[in-house]
Amino acid sequence: MAPIRPPAPASGLPPWQPLGDHLALDFLNTTATLNGGQVEWLGSGEALVSWLVTAGVIAKPPRFDRVILDEVARDAITLREWFRGVLERTKARGPGAVAAPDLKRLNAWLERGASFQRVEQTASGLRTVSVQPLDDAQALLAPLAAAIADLLCHGDLDLVRRCESEQCTMWFYDRTKSHRRRWCSQALCGNRAKAAAFRQRHRAH
Numbered sequence: 001m002a003p004i005r006p007p008a009p010a011s012g013l014p015p016w017q018p019l020g021d022h023l024a025l026d027f028l029n030t031t032a033t034l035n036g037g038q039v040e041w042l043g044s045g046e047a048l049v050s051w052l053v054t055a056g057v058i059a060k061p062p063r064f065d066r067v068i069l070d071e072v073a074r075d076a077i078t079l080r081e082w083f084r085g086v087l088e089r090t091k092a093r094g095p096g097a098v099a100a101p102d103l104k105r106l107n108a109w110l111e112r113g114a115s116f117q118r119v120e121q122t123a124s125g126l127r128t129v130s131v132q133p134l135d136d137a138q139a140l141l142a143p144l145a146a147a148i149a150d151l152l153c154h155g156d157l158d159l160v161r162r163c164e165s166e167q168c169t170m171w172f173y174d175r176t177k178s179h180r181r182r183w184c185s186q187a188l189c190g191n192r193a194k195a196a197a198f199r200q201r202h203r204a205h
């Protein structure tokens with residue numbers, strides 16, 4: 001068995017992989033059990049920004065003070081773990097499991113992402129562009145709140161499932177035609193399960 005590793009510093013993290021097939025689930029999967037150790041991809045402001053860029057949430061790192069970004073990273077983890085609980089409850093008991101305080105919390109995060117329209121002159125005439133004021137570092141979390149809202153309101157939660165591997169905590173949206181996806185990734189958990197089943201059969205003989 002692999003030794004338990006302490007959480008690695010941001011620079012030494014294994015690469016994060018988009019396995020969730022929905023931004024809200026990719027967000028949940030920013031912490032995972034890998035090789036017997038817990039990995040946290042949002043452990044600092046720098047790590048959060050790096051993940052936001054990798055996941056395509058923002059195009060380039062914003063200019064905020066390190067202390068402020070570290071605080072946003074802590075809030076991101078709070079948002080993520082709150083969502084994990086809400087998702088588990090909603091899957092078990094339906095949308096009624098999302099309580100009024102949950103909605104208040106989610107809506108507050110959504111509000112941070114308020115955008116406004118701006119009119120610009122272009123060669124072909126006037127056009128409007130949507131601008132998101134990014135003077136508030138907390139607004140970095142608004143697209144994640146929007147993804148959570150999208151999943152809860154428009155997603156088919158029967159297709160939102162956890163990887164079947166017992167040691168794995170990854171979530172995914174099953175977009176396969178047959179709706180029989182079982183693993184976060186064939187390479188990570190599918191093959192391991194296959195090997196374990198093989199060993200089990202081998203031992204039985």
Ligand SMILES: [Zn+2]
Pocket residue numbers: 163164165168169170183184185188189
């Ligand atoms: Zn897995």
